[in-house]
Amino acid sequence: MDLTRQQVLLHRIHQHELDRRTSDATELAVFSLGVQDNTAGAAVLSLAARLKAPSTEDFTHTWSVRGAPHLHRAGELKAFSRALWPWSDADARARAARPKVDDMLAALRHIATAMRSIVTKPMTKGDLSKALTPLAPQQTVEPCRGCGTDHVSDPIFRLGALPAGLRIIPEEKTVTFERIHGWPGVPRITAGFDELIHRYLTLHGPAGPSEVASYFGTTVRELKKRWPKEGLVEVTVDGVAAWLPEDVEIVDAEPPDVRLLPPTDPYLQARDRDLLLPDKAAQKDIFRILGRRGAILVDGEIAGSWQGKVVSGKRYEVTATPYRPLPDLLPETELLAQAKGLDDASVKSN
Structure with missing residues (x-):
């Protein structure tokens, strides 16, 4: 495939x-x-x-x-x-x-x-x-x-x-x-890492050992020692080899009009950033070492970055940096404000 x-x-x-x-x-x-x-x-x-x-x-x-x-x-x-x-x-x-x-x-x-x-x-x-x-x-x-x-x-x-x-x-x-009460003690051996690989590939796949190693903070050489010998299928993504769990089917989803994803959002934790966001300048903006930005997801693509702050203790303000024309972000910003227990929201652009 x-x-x-x-x-x-x-x-x-x-x-x-x-x-x-x-x-x-x-x-x-x-x-x-x-x-x-x-x-x-x-x-x-x-x-x-x-x-x-x-x-x-x-x-x-x-x-x-x-x-x-x-x-x-x-x-x-x-x-x-x-x-x-x-x-x-x-x-x-x-x-x-x-x-x-x-x-x-x-x-x-x-x-x-x-x-x-x-x-x-x-x-x-x-x-x-x-x-x-x-x-x-x-x-x-x-x-x-x-x-x-x-x-x-x-x-x-x-x-x-x-x-x-x-x-x-x-x-x-x-x-x-x-x-944490009822804790069994410090683990004596690793048990279940295969399942974590399966979970990564379910959420962030198709992907390969280098992406999985980076996510868990280890080396590719060590990760390959734990790479599952069964339960995965090999596919290609634009001609490059990658893997999926064999029980996961590719779904052609209907993308949301817009979502405001915070800098630490699980979707942004995938390690193949060139696939997530091919534009290098945009990558540099989103994936900063310090002061990382959130991502504005529009129709399935990252279309800008954003930062949020609480103003006067009651309003959540989003500052957007667009990479292309953006839809109205206020409804999503209002949802973020509500999640943070605030009564008001506003949006401005850089």
């Missing part, structure tokens, strides 16, 4: 449920990998693009994929922790961004075990880091220019949170952890 770029985009829009709005948040397909969040509460904006009445109340907030903050279904966290646990030292070094550290897997297990033992009551990230550093293997500690002290490397600290069975309390302004 040879698919075109347009066929792939319309299929993904359907898989991400952007071609319709549903009622049940817990059934959303994007929660198969979690919905990335940030301190500004971006996850609820992702839900607003898919739900009639978005809410994050039924989900658990923790650091998971790539150590980034995500919302997950609470009942899936134990299995998710086992599936995300590194399968080798090389995999652990890649995820922790510590390429020269020996026995990184043992160090990560030590860190996660210590984090679990320390957090016996709600504890801020700063207090946990301060208590953890004296207990950590020296190879995981590094000087921090920002706070002027030595502490456990931030990527390692983040990777330790989920296997330690820690959740983030969403009501707290400062990142504050508490224990």
Whole structure:
């Protein structure tokens, strides 16, 4: 099967449920990998693009994929922790961004075990880091220019949170952890990573090992060691080889007129950015290292970027940067305002 770029985009829009709005948040397909969040509460904006009445109340907030903050279904966290646990030292070094550290897997297990033992009551990230550093293997500690002290490397600290069975309390302004009750302990081995590959390819496929490796923060070489030997079918996208789960059918969706996707939206997490957005200048605008922009999805294509802010404590204002003429964005902006509990909305253009 040879698919075109347009066929792939319309299929993904359907898989991400952007071609319709549903009622049940817990059934959303994007929660198969979690919905990335940030301190500004971006996850609820992702839900607003898919739900009639978005809410994050039924989900658990923790650091998971790539150590980034995500919302997950609470009942899936134990299995998710086992599936995300590194399968080798090389995999652990890649995820922790510590390429020269020996026995990184043992160090990560030590860190996660210590984090679990320390957090016996709600504890801020700063207090946990301060208590953890004296207990950590020296190879995981590094000087921090920002706070002027030595502490456990931030990527390692983040990777330790989920296997330690820690959740983030969403009501707290400062990142504050508490224990997830009934936690079985730090995983001993990886179990279920094949299923995560299947889930990635279901949402973001067709794709290949390089995209999946990038998403999970490992190397292509390590990822290929875990690539499923069955359950996938090979296709081509404009002549380039890619893979889909064999139980997933390509759907020719009817794209939505417009959706405002926040910078961390699951749809934008696909690693084949040249397919999502071929224009290099537009890529540079959307996928910034700092100050990333949201994407304006119009008729199945990213037609501009946007930024949002709360004005006077009651109005949500979207500033749009169009790549081509845009439709009226106010109705979608009003939905985002409602999701954030605000009464008013406005739109302006750069």
